[in-house]
Amino acid sequence: MTDNSGKILKSIHPARIVLPILIGIGVTGFMLYREYQPGSFSLLSFTFQSLFWLMLAFVMMCIRDLGYMVRLRILTNKELSWRKSFNIVMLWEFTSAITPSAIGGTSVAIFFINKEGVKLGRSTAVVMVTSFLDELYFILTFPILLLLIGRSDIFALSADDVAVEWYRNQFFIFAIVGYSLKLLYTLIISYGLFFNPRGLKWVLLWIFKLPIIRKWRPQANESGTDLIKTSEEFRKWPFKKWIQAFIATFFSWTARYWVVNALILTFFGMHWLSWDEHLLVFGKQLVMWIMMLVSPTPGGSGFAEYVFREFLAIFIPLGTGVAMAFFWRLISYYPYLFIGAFVIPKWVKKHFVARK
Numbered sequence: 157m158t159d160n161s162g163k164i165l166k167s168i169h170p171a172r173i174v175l176p177i178l179i180g181i182g183v184t185g186f187m188l189y190r191e192y193q194p195g196s197f198s199l200l201s202f203t204f205q206s207l208f209w210l211m212l213a214f215v216m217m218c219i220r221d222l223g224y225m226v227r228l229r230i231l232t233n234k235e236l237s238w239r240k241s242f243n244i245v246m247l248w249e250f251t252s253a254i255t256p257s258a259i260g261g262t263s264v265a266i267f268f269i270n271k272e273g274v275k276l277g278r279s280t281a282v283v284m285v286t287s288f289l290d291e292l293y294f295i296l297t298f299p300i301l302l303l304l305i306g307r308s309d310i311f312a313l314s315a316d317d318v319a320v321e322w323y324r325n326q327f328f329i330f331a332i333v334g335y336s337l338k339l340l341y342t343l344i345i346s347y348g349l350f351f352n353p354r355g356l357k358w359v360l361l362w363i364f365k366l367p368i369i370r371k372w373r374p375q376a377n378e379s380g381t382d383l384i385k386t387s388e389e390f391r392k393w394p395f396k397k398w399i400q401a402f403i404a405t406f407f408s409w410t411a412r413y414w415v416v417n418a419l420i421l422t423f424f425g426m427h428w429l430s431w432d433e434h435l436l437v438f439g440k441q442l443v444m445w446i447m448m449l450v451s452p453t454p455g456g457s458g459f460a461e462y463v464f465r466e467f468l469a470i471f472i473p474l475g476t477g478v479a480m481a482f483f484w485r486l487i488s489y490y491p492y493l494f495i496g497a498f499v500i501p502k503w504v505k506k507h508f509v510a511r512k
Contacts, residue, residue: 202422202423203425205425205426206421206422206423206425209418209419209421209422210418210419210422212418212421213415213418213419213422213487214487216411216412216414216415216418217411217412217415217487217488217491219407219408219411220407220408220409220411220412221242221245221246221249221408222407222408223404223405223406223407223408223411224241224245224248224404224408225238225241225242225245226404227286227289227401227404227405227408228241228244228245228269228282228286229241230397230400230401230404231282231285231286231401232269232274232278232282235273235274236269236272236273236274240272240273243268243272243499243503244265244268244269244272246492246495246496246499247265247268247496247499247500247503248264248265248268249492249495249496250492250493250495250496250497250499250500251264251265251496252492253489253492253493253496254493254496264369265283265286266279266280266283267279267369269282269283271507275386277384277385277386278386280360280386281349281386281387281389281390284345284348284349284356285349285390285401286405287345288342288345288346288349289401289402289405290405290409291338291341291342291345292342292402292405293402293405293406293409294335294338294409294442294445295335295338295339295342297409297442298331298335298442301435301438301439301442302439304435305435305436305439310436310439310440310443311328311331311443331443331446334446335446344359348387349387349390349391350387350390350391353384353387353388354384356387357384361373361377412488413438413441413442414438415484415487415488416437416441416464416468416484417434417437417438419480419483419484419487420434420437420471420472420480423476423480423483424473428471429471433471436471437468437471440467440468443467444460444463444464444467460481460485460489461478461481461482461485462481464477464480464481464484465477465478465480465481468480
C-alpha cells in the first residue's frame with residue numbers, strides 16, 4: 157500500500173503559522189486603533205486575585221485538551237498512549253488553527269491517528285465518532301441554555317436589542333440555521349455509524365476528494381472493510397463507554413467556553429457580573445462558535461477578534477473589548493500555533509525521516 161502523504165505534510169508545515177498570526181495581530185491592531193478612548197484601559201485592573209483567575213483560564217484550556225486525550229484513549233480502547241494522544245491533539249489543533257474554520261483539521265486528523273499505529277479504517281471511525289460527540293454536545297447544550305436563560309438577549313448586542321422580536325433578530329435566525337445544519341450533520345453521521353456504515357464509506361471517499369488528501373484516496377477505498385467492522389464494534393459498545401466518552405467531550409467544550417468568563421474575572425473582578433450574566437456569556441460563546449465556522453481566514457484569525465468584541469460588548473467596558481479579545485486568543489488560539497510548530501518537526505522525523 158503506497159503512502160502518498162507529501163501534500164498533507166506540506167499543508168501542516170510550521171511556517172504556515174505566520175499568516176494567521178499576521179492576520180490576527182493586524183486586525184487586532186487596527187480595531188484597537190479605531191476603538192481606543194483615552195482612559196479606557198484604566199478600567200482594567202490586575203490584582204493578586206487576578207493572577208488566580210488568569211491561571212484558571214489556562215487551566216481551562218488544559219482541561220479541554222485533557223478531555224480530548226481521554227476521549228481518544230476511550231475510543232481506541234487505550235491503543236493510543238498518553239504521549240501519542242497528546243501529539244494527535246496538538247497536531248489536530250494546529251491544523252485547525254492554520255486552516256479556515258469551515259475546513260478545520262478533521263479530515264487530516266485521520267492521517268495523524270493512522271500514523272500513530274491505528275488502522276486507517278478504525279482511525280476514520282474514531283474521527284467520525286469524535287465529530288458526532290462534539291456536535292451532540294452542542295445540540296444538547298444550546299436548547300438547555302435557551303431554557304435556562306429564557307430570553308432572547310443571548311443574541312443581543314446591547315440592552316436595546318433585548319426587546320427586538322425573535323423573527324427580527326438576525327443573530328437568532330443565524331443561530332437557528334446553524335443549529336439546524338449541525339443537527340442535520342449529526343443525523344447523517346449517526347445514520348452512517350449506527351445504521352449504514354457502507355454509506356459512511358461513500359462519504360469518506362467523497363471527503364478524500366479534497367486536494368491535500370486526494371492522492372491518499374485509494375488507501376481510503378481499501379480501508380472500507382476495516383471501517384465497516386469498526387462501525388459494527390461501536391454499535392455494540394456498552395452504554396457505559398458512550399457515557400464516558402461524552403463526559404470527556406462535555407468537560408472539553410465546557411472548559412473551552414469558560415475561558416472568557418475567567419478572563420472577565422481576571423480584569424474586572426467578581427463584582428462585575430452576576431452568575432446569571434456569566435451563564436449568558438457562556439451561552440453567547442456557543443453562538444459565537446457558529447459565526448466562526450463561516451470565517452474564511454485560518455483559524456478564524458481577525459474574524460474571531462471582531463466577533464468577540466461585537467458580541468460580548470454588553471459585558472465589557474467600551475474601549476477594552478479589543479484588548480480582551482486579544483487576551484482570549486492569546487490563551488485559546490496562539491499557543492496551539494507554537495506548540496504545533498514545535499511538535500510537528502519531531503513527529504515528522506519520527507514517522508517519516510527515521511523510517512526512511
